[in-house]
Amino acid sequence: MTDRAETLLAHAPVFQGARAADLRPLAALAAFRSLTRGEHLFREGEALDTLYLVSSGSVRVYRLARGGTRELTLHVEGPRQLVAGVAAFQSRAVAPASAVVLQTPTEVLGLPAGAVRERVFGTPALAQAVIAYFARRQAELLTRVEGLVFSELGERLAAYLLDHARQPHALPTNSELAALLGTVPELVSRKLGEFYRLNLIHLERRTVRVTDPAELARLARGHREEGRAGERSRPPSGT
Structure with missing residues (x-):
């Protein structure tokens, strides 16, 4: 021991x-x-x-x-x-x-x-x-x-799936996943269904497998890149 x-x-x-x-x-x-x-x-x-x-x-x-x-x-x-x-x-x-x-x-x-x-x-x-x-x-x-403060749910969920589901992985319940992602279970269920229909993940019961990691990675970083682009294009204050 x-x-x-x-x-x-x-x-x-x-x-x-x-x-x-x-x-x-x-x-x-x-x-x-x-x-x-x-x-x-x-x-x-x-x-x-x-x-x-x-x-x-x-x-x-x-x-x-x-x-x-x-x-x-x-x-x-x-x-x-x-x-x-x-x-x-x-x-x-x-x-x-x-x-x-x-x-x-x-x-x-x-x-x-x-x-x-x-x-x-x-x-x-x-x-x-x-x-x-x-x-x-x-x-x-x-x-x-x-x-949690600056990203959208789709970005947070995509990042979670990439971090935890590179191999077949048992997802937490929607309530637990919602608490982890700072949202409510109904929105988690809806977004998981959307990812499934887009063939980004394979979901059977609570076992998930990532089928399109490249697209999930794009979604995970997309919001931040859009935010940075907006900052670059924003005119200086006072102009």
């Missing part, structure tokens, strides 16, 4: 470049946990004393809108990714969002957050790896926010 935990830690981007000797003490404290679809690792506002690393499957991290009627998916974490890792590096950490399992089976590796903090803060190589990882994740989150 310790060897498997050490292997997972060594391949996790958060510890990229760290020495095996630095990871071994953490692996000795780790424990694997199996979960099924719909189970929560934690909910927003709960004390967070465990650092979770996905071993297999996927976990969706989301926040509830005011009134609890809508969800905003912040990101989906797959194998070797941390779940709400930043919060776990704070003393007396509180979960800033909720984390729910997307598929069965999903397995996560849990590490005591306090022990991880102590080890990372006292080991320069680990600290450097963790800081670099969180810098990359911040850039990814900013890109996601920009996409």
Whole structure:
């Protein structure tokens, strides 16, 4: 079990470049946990004393809108990714969002957050790896926010399909996909149907396969290119 935990830690981007000797003490404290679809690792506002690393499957991290009627998916974490890792590096950490399992089976590796903090803060190589990882994740989150604000649903869905469905892939439910893309299930269903009729994807039940990646790529970047063209053609203010 310790060897498997050490292997997972060594391949996790958060510890990229760290020495095996630095990871071994953490692996000795780790424990694997199996979960099924719909189970929560934690909910927003709960004390967070465990650092979770996905071993297999996927976990969706989301926040509830005011009134609890809508969800905003912040990101989906797959194998070797941390779940709400930043919060776990704070003393007396509180979960800033909720984390729910997307598929069965999903397995996560849990590490005591306090022990991880102590080890990372006292080991320069680990600290450097963790800081670099969180810098990359911040850039990814900013890109996601920009996409939600400035892009159309077709662009966001095309980008999602290209990122996740290069091989036959089980789609989340329309509700989960809508939360991930910042829209409502009805529009997701309509847009998936449109992509299917245009032969951009093959869809059987919830299994999707991309059949025209070039056109999906054009759709995914088209809105941004149009926006840039508009900026270039716009006359300077005051003229």
